[in-house]
Amino acid sequence: TRVVQEFDKVVDSVCPFCGVGCQTKVAVKDNKIVQVDGRDGPANENRLCVKGRFGFDYVMSPERLTKPLIRRDDAPKAGDIDLRGVDPLTIFREATWEEALQRAAGGLKRIRDEHGGKALAGFGSAKGSNEEAYLFQKFVRQGFGTNNVDHCTRLCHASSVAALMEGVGSGAVSAPFMDAMKADCVIVIGARPATNHPVAATYFKQAAKRGTNLIVMDPRGQELMRHATYALRFKPGADVAMLNALLHVIIEEKLYDEQYIQANVSGFEALKNKVKEFSPEAMAPVCGIEADVLRAVARTYAKAERSMIFWGMGISQHTHGTDNSRCLIALALITGHVGRPGTGLHPLRGQNNVQGASDAGLIPMYFPDYKSVENIDIRGQYENFWGQTLDPKRGLTVVEIVDAIHEGEIRAMYIMGENPAMSDPDQSHARAALAKLEHLVVQDIFLTETAWHADVVLPASAHAEKLGTFTNTNRQVQMGRPALDPPGDARQDLELIIELANRMGLGWNYSHVSEVYTEMAQVMPSLRHISWERIDREESVVYPADGPDVPGNEIVFSSGFPTTDGRGRIVPADLLPPDEVPDDEYPMVLTTGRLLEHWHTGAMTRRAGVLNAIEPYGIAAMNPYEIKRRGLSQGDMIAVETRRGTVEAILRADREVADGMVFMPFCFNESPANQLTNPMLDPYGKIPEFKYCAARIAPAARA
Numbered sequence: 001t002r003v004v005q006e007f008d009k010v011v012d013s014v015c016p017f018c019g020v021g022c023q024t025k026v027a028v029k030d031n032k033i034v035q036v037d038g039r040d041g042p043a044n045e046n047r048l049c050v051k052g053r054f055g056f057d058y059v060m061s062p063e064r065l066t067k068p069l070i071r072r073d074d075a076p077k078a079g080d081i082d083l084r085g086v087d088p089l090t091i092f093r094e095a096t097w098e099e100a101l102q103r104a105a106g107g108l109k110r111i112r113d114e115h116g117g118k119a120l121a122g123f124g125s126a127k128g129s130n131e132e133a134y135l136f137q138k139f140v141r142q143g144f145g146t147n148n149v150d151h152c153t154r155l156c157h158a159s160s161v162a163a164l165m166e167g168v169g170s171g172a173v174s175a176p177f178m179d180a181m182k183a184d185c186v187i188v189i190g191a192r193p194a195t196n197h198p199v200a201a202t203y204f205k206q207a208a209k210r211g212t213n214l215i216v217m218d219p220r221g222q223e224l225m226r227h228a229t230y231a232l233r234f235k236p237g238a239d240v241a242m243l244n245a246l247l248h249v250i251i252e253e254k255l256y257d258e259q260y261i262q263a264n265v266s267g268f269e270a271l272k273n274k275v276k277e278f279s280p281e282a283m284a285p286v287c288g289i290e291a292d293v294l295r296a297v298a299r300t301y302a303k304a305e306r307s308m309i310f311w312g313m314g315i316s317q318h319t320h321g322t323d324n325s326r327c328l329i330a331l332a333l334i335t336g337h338v339g340r341p342g343t344g345l346h347p348l349r350g351q352n353n354v355q356g357a358s359d360a361g362l363i364p365m366y367f368p369d370y371k372s373v374e375n376i377d378i379r380g381q382y383e384n385f386w387g388q389t390l391d392p393k394r395g396l397t398v399v400e401i402v403d404a405i406h407e408g409e410i411r412a413m414y415i416m417g418e419n420p421a422m423s424d425p426d427q428s429h430a431r432a433a434l435a436k437l438e439h440l441v442v443q444d445i446f447l448t449e450t451a452w453h454a455d456v457v458l459p460a461s462a463h464a465e466k467l468g469t470f471t472n473t474n475r476q477v478q479m480g481r482p483a484l485d486p487p488g489d490a491r492q493d494l495e496l497i498i499e500l501a502n503r504m505g506l507g508w509n510y511s512h513v514s515e516v517y518t519e520m521a522q523v524m525p526s527l528r529h530i531s532w533e534r535i536d537r538e539e540s541v542v543y544p545a546d547g548p549d550v551p552g553n554e555i556v557f558s559s560g561f562p563t564t565d566g567r568g569r570i571v572p573a574d575l576l577p578p579d580e581v582p583d584d585e586y587p588m589v590l591t592t593g594r595l596l597e598h599w600h601t602g603a604m605t606r607r608a609g610v611l612n613a614i615e616p617y618g619i620a621a622m623n624p625y626e627i628k629r630r631g632l633s634q635g636d637m638i639a640v641e642t643r644r645g646t647v648e649a650i651l652r653a654d655r656e657v658a659d660g661m662v663f664m665p666f667c668f669n670e671s672p673a674n675q676l677t678n679p680m681l682d683p684y685g686k687i688p689e690f691k692y693c694a695a696r697i698a699p700a701a702r703a
């Protein structure tokens with residue numbers, strides 16, 4: 001913390017939004033944040049995007065929760081009722097902390113004691129710190145006695161992680177995105193970095209300017225395509241067809257690295273057999289990219305000295321999301337484009353701490369550092385460490401938990417900083433589940449759409465009010481520092497987890513967040529040599545590190561993979577259609593995503609003045625030619641319908657949207673895109689198919 005003349009203080013911290021992990025200087029005057037600038041962090045070199053620079057005033061919003069709330073006995077269950085404009089105090093009454101915590105913990109304890117731990121579940125947050133994620137999963141596992149703990153990684157890169165764990169033995173990136181500057185060829189597929197990882201996008205653009213062959217693959221057009229050597233707008237859902245065609249060319253033309261494969265890779269023969277049928281000529285009509293372009297792209301990627309692949313939700317949010325990632329892993333493995341500077345596999349992580357929260361065990365199948373809960377030896381170690389018998393079976397994932405509530409198996413939940421009432425697919429089904437819970441505790445900074453369903457609401461701390469570590473997409477562990485105190489009676493998230501744990505009999509005793517970090521680092525080999533003090537001193541330390549005084553390893557897999565036999569494993573992918581394809585009744589494809597100015601469910605950015613002023617209304621975007629053909633105009637109110645519901649939104653003309661497609665951002669609660677999305681899951685990653693479902697449009701009733 002430094003004192004600068006015009007400000008009361010300037011605090012060194014990190015951005016609360018995306019996984020890039022930009023380091024920030026947060027200026028405070030009169031107990032308000034008045035300015036945020038970039039610092040010279042390894043991932044941003046002084047840069048910030050519009051969200052990081054101007055999206056800070058949500059922290060001081062008058063809508064912040066400042067008192068604990070308890071649902072009134074006569075209040076209706078929220079369900080799918082539109083609560084906008086309703087005075088919260090008609091639904092809730094203010095309570096003391098003692099009453100609220102007793103009520104919150106008492107309800108969880110009662111259901112655990114009467115129905116067993118499997119009747120409970122918890123959603124932690126990718127926006128919380130590593131320490132919060134670690135304690136949250138420990139609380140659910142130790143206090144509830146179940147592995148039913150998950151967070152929004154399930155909705156973003158779960159399928160990528162499933163494929164990476166299977167293929168290369170680690171769910172994290174193999175190289176930082178800054179390495180694009182060292183690459184001769186960069187593929188960006190199913191990601192829109194200029195919108196969702198804007199500072200990372202600046203590195204890709206710079207690389208292209210310096211001569212790197214940038215290949216951008218996306219059914220929707222995007223800004224990065226202007227900088228690309230090849231821009232492939234393939235047919236939505238046809239990822240495997242296109243990627244297997246690239247693999248076909250590389251194998252047919254012997255562009256693979258035989259020596260590397262022999263030394264490091266298994267499964268090559270099976271891949272060879274599988275992709276025989278995927279010639280570019282056969283796949284061109286399936287994926288919509290001409291055969292000679294597919295051949296040229298395959299040659300460019302394979303022949304380059306150093307090639308990298310970046311991907312995002314366009315790859316992962318499909319029922320074949322794991323297969324999509326398997327193809328990308330196969331591309332890197334057969335060409336040896338991994339383990340060296342300027343090469344590698346990089347799933348661009350979405351939230352500021354989704355990497356760290358997953359690493360810390362906030363997922364139902366793994367303890368911290370991706371150690372299986374079903375492995376008896378590992379479980380035994382945790383039972384000794386935490387002094388308690390633990391659930392031997394993997395828990396349920398986000399969407400499975402919603403289904404289990406409907407089936408009466410789960411009766412109570414603790415949700416910290418997540419908003420499933422907006423983020424889950426088939427939203428009406430998800431909201432009905434929240435309404436059905438016997439007991440719901442929500443800990444958040446706003447009365448989110450999820451909090452409206454709660455029995456007890458615990459007002460918590462914003463990112464700018466907390467001390468803790470955050471791990472970005474590059475595996476860089478960085479320190480977030482508080483600039484303000486939480487408003488009113490709001491309290492630190494970490495304190496609240498500890499309060500609830502102790503009221504459920506766990507007897508925890510932590511006096512500082514650093515003690516939680518130290519305990520977590522004890523069970524996470526990935527954090528060896530990375531102490532709290534080191535992060536505080538160095539600001540950013542990449543894991544894994546070989547010693548306390550040497551920089552961490554930005555590039556991994558230089559000498560084999562952390563798999564049982566040390567080899568990377570190729571799993572060939574079959575061509576499977578999306579779960580719900582267009583038909584006569586629903587002839588269009590609905591795809592969902594984010595906007596540059598709004599973050600995820602909008603809980604923060606819709607309360608940020610500048611950002612919400614730029615994008616204030618719920619929209620649905622279509623190609624201008626298609627709009628004209630249908631006799632509609634930009635600005636019309638339209639109804640987007642799928643088999644799960646109808647949502648009205650303002651029509652926007654957008655050349656980037658393909659013919660036959662409608663795009664909706666999922667941040668607008670007045671036009672909630674997730675009321676329409678398909679909850680069908682990828683069988684491995686258990687991620688829903690947000691990127692594709694059948695839809696139709698019509699003029700809206702309220703046009």
Ligand code: SF4
Binds near residue numbers: 016017047049052198
């Ligand atoms: Fe924040 Fe991401 Fe923007 Fe950087 S690129 S300022 S981390 S939202």
